[in-house]
Amino acid sequence: MKFGKRLKQHVEETLPGWRDMYLNYKDLKKLVRLISSSLEYGKSEAEFVYLLNNEIDKFNMFFMEQEEDFIIRHKELQQRIKRVNESEPSSQEEYEEEMSRIRKDIVDFHGEMVLLVNYSNINYTGMAKILKKYDKRTGGLLRLAFIQKVLEQPFFTTELVSKLVKECETTIDELFPTAMVAVELKDATITMVGEGIFRNTVAALMTMKEIRNGSSTQSHFSLPALSLPDTELIRSFQLNSPIPSI
Amino acid sequence: MTTFSVKQMRLLTMYKGSLVTMEAQSALSFQRSGAPRQFSNHGAASARSSTLEDIYPKFTNPQPSFTSGAVGHIFSSSSGMSSDFHYSSVISHSNISEKAPFVSQSSGILQSTSSQYMKETNNSSWCTDSLPDFFDYPQNAPIQSSNLEHSIMPSEDLLDYPQNTVIQSSSLEHSILPSEDFGKQSDWQEWTDQLINEGDALTPDWNDILIDTNIVDPEPKMAYHVGGSSTNSMQAQPLISQSSGEACLPLTATPCASGSQSKPRMRWTPELHEAFVEAVNKLGGSEKATPKGVLKQMKVEGLTIYHVKSHLQKYRTARYRPEPSLEGPLEKKTSVEDLSSLELKTGLEITEALRLQMEVQKRLHEQLEIQRNLQLRIEEQGRYLQMMFEKQCNSGTDKLTAPSSTELPSLQANPNEPGPDPVVGPFDEGTSKSGPDVSQPAKRAKVNK
Numbered sequence: 104m105k106f107g108k109r110l111k112q113h114v115e116e117t118l119p120g121w122r123d124m125y126l127n128y129k130d131l132k133k134l135v136r137l138i139s140s141s142l143e144y145g146k147s148e149a150e151f152v153y154l155l156n157n158e159i160d161k162f163n164m165f166f167m168e169q170e171e172d173f174i175i176r177h178k179e180l181q182q183r184i185k186r187v188n189e190s191e192p193s194s195q196e197e198y199e200e201e202m203s204r205i206r207k208d209i210v211d212f213h214g215e216m217v218l219l220v221n222y223s224n225i226n227y228t229g230m231a232k233i234l235k236k237y238d239k240r241t242g243g244l245l246r247l248a249f250i251q252k253v254l255e256q257p258f259f260t261t262e263l264v265s266k267l268v269k270e271c272e273t274t275i276d277e278l279f280p281t282a283m284v285a286v287e288l289k290d291a292t293i294t295m296v297g298e299g300i301f302r303n304t305v306a307a308l309m310t311m312k313e314i315r316n317g318s319s320t321q322s323h324f325s326l327p328a329l330s331l332p333d334t335e336l337i338r339s340f341q342l343n344s345p346i347p348s349i
Numbered sequence: 350m351t352t353f354s355v356k357q358m359r360l361l362t363m364y365k366g367s368l369v370t371m372e373a374q375s376a377l378s379f380q381r382s383g384a385p386r387q388f389s390n391h392g393a394a395s396a397r398s399s400t401l402e403d404i405y406p407k408f409t410n411p412q413p414s415f416t417s418g419a420v421g422h423i424f425s426s427s428s429g430m431s432s433d434f435h436y437s438s439v440i441s442h443s444n445i446s447e448k449a450p451f452v453s454q455s456s457g458i459l460q461s462t463s464s465q466y467m468k469e470t471n472n473s474s475w476c477t478d479s480l481p482d483f484f485d486y487p488q489n490a491p492i493q494s495s496n497l498e499h500s501i502m503p504s505e506d507l508l509d510y511p512q513n514t515v516i517q518s519s520s521l522e523h524s525i526l527p528s529e530d531f532g533k534q535s536d537w538q539e540w541t542d543q544l545i546n547e548g549d550a551l552t553p554d555w556n557d558i559l560i561d562t563n564i565v566d567p568e569p570k571m572a573y574h575v576g577g578s579s580t581n582s583m584q585a586q587p588l589i590s591q592s593s594g595e596a597c598l599p600l601t602a603t604p605c606a607s608g609s610q611s612k613p614r615m616r617w618t619p620e621l622h623e624a625f626v627e628a629v630n631k632l633g634g635s636e637k638a639t640p641k642g643v644l645k646q647m648k649v650e651g652l653t654i655y656h657v658k659s660h661l662q663k664y665r666t667a668r669y670r671p672e673p674s675l676e677g678p679l680e681k682k683t684s685v686e687d688l689s690s691l692e693l694k695t696g697l698e699i700t701e702a703l704r705l706q707m708e709v710q711k712r713l714h715e716q717l718e719i720q721r722n723l724q725l726r727i728e729e730q731g732r733y734l735q736m737m738f739e740k741q742c743n744s745g746t747d748k749l750t751a752p753s754s755t756e757l758p759s760l761q762a763n764p765n766e767p768g769p770d771p772v773v774g775p776f777d778e779g780t781s782k783s784g785p786d787v788s789q790p791a792k793r794a795k796v797n798k
C-alpha cells in the first residue's frame with residue numbers, strides 16, 4: 104500500500120481546500136477486492152467504471168475552477184506590477200515594501216500553480232495504479248482503453264497551467280534584482296519553509312520521489328525512479344521546518 | 350446474487366445512491382430531449398435487462414437504459430479481442446446533489462439532434478455526460494450478450510472524443526453486423542452514417558486543436574469542458590482555431606437533467622479572459638459592469654451568462670483582495686505573524702529565501718513535466734503494442750514476424766525527444782534490440798534525469 108500511504112500523507116499535508124479533491128484510492132482498492140470475488144462480472148465492471156468516472160468529474164471540476172482562478176490572478180499580478188512601476192511612488196520605502204509583497208505573492212502564486220500540476224499528476228498516477236490493480240485482480244482489460252480516455256481529460260491536460268507557470272518564472276526573474284548568491288540555509292529560509300506554499304511544494308517533491316521509488320511490480324508501464332540532485336538539501340528543509348511533517 | 354458483507358453492502362449502497370440520483374435526473378432529461386431515437390432502443394433493451402434490474406431497479410420503468418451506467422459494448426464476433434471493435438459507453442455521474450453539475454451540450458457530430466438539444470440546453474439544467482469507454486471484455490459469453498443489449502444508446506455512444514470519432518464510426522459499422530440482437534438497426538445505420546460523414550470533416554480540426562502548440566490565438570476561443578465527456582464542435586467550432594490545444598477542446602456531453610441550477614462547465618483561456626477584461630473595462634470597470642453587458646460586449650458564441658457571472662465574481666474577488674491564497678485559518682495566522690517577523694528580517698534574507706522557494710518549485714514543476722511526458726509515452730507505447738498484438742492475432746498464424754521497421758515511440762530514447770526507433774514487434778526472434786519488457790529496466794537508467 105505504498106502509494107496509498109503516500110497519497111494519504113500528501114492529502115493530509117496539502118492545502119486545506121484541496122483535501123477532498125483527491126482520488127479515493129483506498130475505497131477504490133476495496134472495491135477492486137470486492138469485485139474480484141464477485142461473480143457478476145459485467146455489472147461490477149460497470150459499477151467500477153461508474154465510480155472512476157465520478158472521480159474524473161471531480162478532478163475536472165476542481166482543476167478547471169482552479170485554472171480559471173489562476174488565469175485571473177496571473178493577469179492581476181501583472182497589472183499590479185505594472186501599476187507599481189508606472190505610478191509615482193510616494194517614497195522609495197513604500198515602493199520597496201510593495202515590491203517585496205508582490206514578490207512574495209508571485210512566488211506563492213507560482214507554487215500554487217505547480218501544486219495544481221502536481222495534483223493532476225498524483226491523481227493520474229493513482230488512476231493508472233488502480234486500473235492496473237483492477238486488471239490484475241479481475242483478469243480484465245480495462246486499463247489500456249480507459250487510461251486513454253483519462254489522458255484526454257481536462258485535469259490531465261495541464262499545458263495551460265504549465266504555460267502560466269513559465270510565464271510567471273519569467274516575470275519573477277525580472278523582479279528579482281540581483282543574481283542569485285550562494286544559497287545557505289539561513290534562519291529566514293527555514294522559517295519560510297515552514298509556511299504554506301513552500302512547505303507544500305517541498306512536500307510534494309519528496310512525495311513524488313518516494314512514490315517513484317522502485318515498486319515491487321515494475322513493468323514497462325512503470326515510471327523510473329526519480330533522482331534529484333539536491334534530495335538531501337530538500338529533505339533537510341522538511342526536517343528543519345518548525346512544522347513537523349510526518 | 351452474491352452475498353456481500355455489511356461493509357461491502359455499504360460500499361455498494363454508497364454508489365448505488367449516487368447512481369439513483371443520477372438516473373432520476375437523467376430520466377427527466379430524456380423526457381425533455383424528445384429524441385426519438387433514444388426511446389426506440391430502450392424497448393429492446395429493457396425487455397432484456399434482467400441482470401441489471403437487481404441493482405438498478407429504476408430501470409424497470411421506461412427509462413433509457415443508458416442511465417444504468419451499464420457498460421455496453423459491441424463485441425465483434427469475428428475477432429478474438431479487438432479493441433478496435435469495442436465500443437462501450439458508460440454513463441457518468443457527477444455528484445449532482447452537491448456540486449454544480451456538468452452541463453453539457455450534445456455533440457455537433459449529430460447535427461440533427463444537437464440542434465434539438467441546443468434549444469433546450471440554454472435554459473434547462475443539464476448535467477453530466479456520458480463517458481463512452483473503450484474496453485475489452487474477457488471471453489465471457491453470457492455477460493457479453495446481456496451487455497450487448499444494454500449498449501444501445503446511440504446518442505451517448507456517439508458522443509466521443511474527437512480523435513476517437515473516426516474509430517467509433519468504424520466500430521459501429523462493424524458492430525452492427527454481428528449483433529442481430531439490436532432492435533433498431535436502421536437507427537444505427539443512420540447514426541453511423543452521420544458519424545462517418547461528420548467525423549471526417551471534424552477530425553482534422555480536432556487534430557489541430559489537440560496538438561499542443563503554443564501559438565497564441567488572438568481571437569477569443571470558447572472551450573467547453575464537461576468532465577469525462579467527449580468533445581463537441583457546436584457553435585464553438587467556428588471560433589476554434591489553431592491554438593493551444595487545451596484551450597479549444599470543444600465540448601460535448603450527454604444531456605442529463607439535474608435538479609440544481611447547473612451551468613456548462615467551461616474552460617477559460619487567457620485570451621478569453623483578455624476579451625472579458627476588455628469588455629469589463631469598456632463598461633466602466635468590474636463594479637459597474639453587469640454580466641449581461643459583458644456577455645453582449647464580448648460577443649463570443651456559446652458563452653452564457655452563467656459563465657460570465659461566475660467569472661465576474663471571481664474577477665471582482667481577485668481585484669479587491671489581491672492574492673487570496675488557499676490558506677486555511679491556521680495558515681492565515683502563521684502568515685500574519687510571519688509578516689511582522691519577516692519585516693524584521695533583512696530584505697536580502699527574504700529575497701534569498703524566496704529564491705530558494707523558487708528553485709524548489711521550479712524543480713518540482715520540471716519533474717512533473719518530465720513525469721507527465723513519460724506517462725504519455727508509456728501509454729502510447731502500450732497502445733502501440735496492443736495494436737501490434739492484435740494485428741498479429743488477426744493476420745493469422747502464418748505471419749509470425751512483425752514488420753522489421755516500425756515507428757515506435759520508444760521509452761528507451763531520451764524522453765524529451767520523440768524520435769522514432771525501429772523496434773521490432775514482440776514476436777520477432779533473434780534481433781539486436783530485445784523486446785520492450787526485457788529492455789526497459791536496463792534502458793530506463795538512461796531515461797533518469
